Amino acid sequence: MIPELETIEVDAPKAPTRFVFVLLDKFTLLSFAAAVECLRIANRLSGQTLYTWHITSDSDGEVTSSAGVRFTIDAPLGELNREDIVLVCGGMDVHKAATKRMLNWLRREARRGLRMGGLCTASYVLAKAGLLDGKRATIHWENHDAFLEEFDEVDLTKSVFVVDGNRMSTAGGTSSIDLMLSLIADTHGEKLANAVADQQIYSSIRTDQDTQRLSVPTRIGVRHPKLSQVIQAMEANIEEPISPSILAREVGMSTRQLERLFRRYLNRSPKRYYMELRLQKARNLLMQTDMTVINVALACGFASPSHFSKCYRAHYHTTPYRERGAHGARLSV
Known part of the structure; x- marks a missing residue:
């Protein structure tokens, strides 16, 4: 028999925190999956529904990742709850994904005060919408030079992830795990965050002070x-x-x-x-x-x-x- 997991005791929230994942065309599957898995495992280990998630896109019905895997969205772009946390998932050809409809929707929701983040290359879309002006941010190292040339108003770093006020960004890949563990720790404590990392065999948790590229x-x-x-x-x-x-x-x-x-x-x-x-x-x-x-x-x-x-x-x-x-x-x- 497989032994039951020890439940990590946390204070019950008034309501689950809902993450809204905005999947851009050709998004990176790893960045998205890593983030969702952290939320799922946190729910399982706590024995409570701490988090829920919702998938949207400006595509009709389905959106395709860079690996060719297709996802059915829960609903098209629409008005969100003020307490929602928006995470835009980018990947290949992110310039093409920065459509007028997407940029206008992001600006509208940002004006309502929602927290927003970009996973992998999605920082480009947030910057294009003007939502990272005056903020610290990061992006996948392959897009770093191009981002610097286009967005003078953003303080671009080479960190694994960045949280600056109500804006977040990651460098892609497994850096989604580091961001989500940080958010889980802030809300429900280090013990739960560490247990989530342990479940993923993720033994080297990185902070926003760690750089993304190998030495x-x-x-x-x-x-x-x-x-x-x-x-x-x-x-x-x-x-x-x-x-x-x-x-x-x-x-x-x-x-x-x-x-x-x-x-x-x-x-x-x-x-x-x-x-x-x-x-x-x-x-x-x-x-x-x-x-x-x-x-x-x-x-x-x-x-x-x-x-x-x-x-x-x-x-x-x-x-x-x-x-x-x-x-x-x-x-x-």
């Missing part, structure tokens, strides 16, 4: 402190690249030593590695923003559009203009 040594598979310092400096200075000689001097090495270090561990020169970082950011901006190709070039440290195009073609085997055109064609299918 440089983990990402590149090399544990060399000076190499990590140089790469961190490169990633922080894309728009105005730093010369290899200055990078070497800042970590107490000669330029030749730095060259040997990169060749040994990464099989490329510092200059080549730096160029790849800049081109990767450029590609993200081309795919995720409406910035002109010239402005993308400038944002990635290229003074000349022709030089940018030449480097882009050499690395990606296409031009920036064709890349954007092909991406636009894919979105319209």
Whole structure:
């Protein structure tokens, strides 16, 4: 027999807290499922209905996740209760999901004082609606650069999740768990939140002080402190690249030593590695923003559009203009 779970005693709420999940087209299934599971488990462990949830969308009847799994919505977009907590679930092609109808609905409900959050890339939609102006927020690291370029009014961080007043945001993936555990702890105590984490075999609960990306040594598979310092400096200075000689001097090495270090561990020169970082950011901006190709070039440290195009073609085997055109064609299918 499977033993019964120990009930975690919490004060009975006057009424369950209702979360309204707004599923955008091609939303990330993991971010949504992780959030809902936290609520379900909290109910089970407490032996009470602490939380309920409601699914809506601006699609008619069904909405499809990025994994192709379809969900039937409970009801179309409509007026909510003032005590509801709205969590918008984003994923791929979030720009396309920021429809006029969606933005107007979010603004209307926000004016009524509802708490709102964005999971994964949905922070973009909240920012597009003007609901993150003057607020701290986060978004999936892949969309970070594009978000920075478009929304100057938002204090964008690289945190796993952010709660700033009545606005919340997560970086995607399992960060939904961290946000929901934080909300459960605030309302019903750390004991219940920890028990929910334990049920999910989630042993490393993160706070809003944790950053979302793996450390440089983990990402590149090399544990060399000076190499990590140089790469961190490169990633922080894309728009105005730093010369290899200055990078070497800042970590107490000669330029030749730095060259040997990169060749040994990464099989490329510092200059080549730096160029790849800049081109990767450029590609993200081309795919995720409406910035002109010239402005993308400038944002990635290229003074000349022709030089940018030449480097882009050499690395990606296409031009920036064709890349954007092909991406636009894919979105319209």
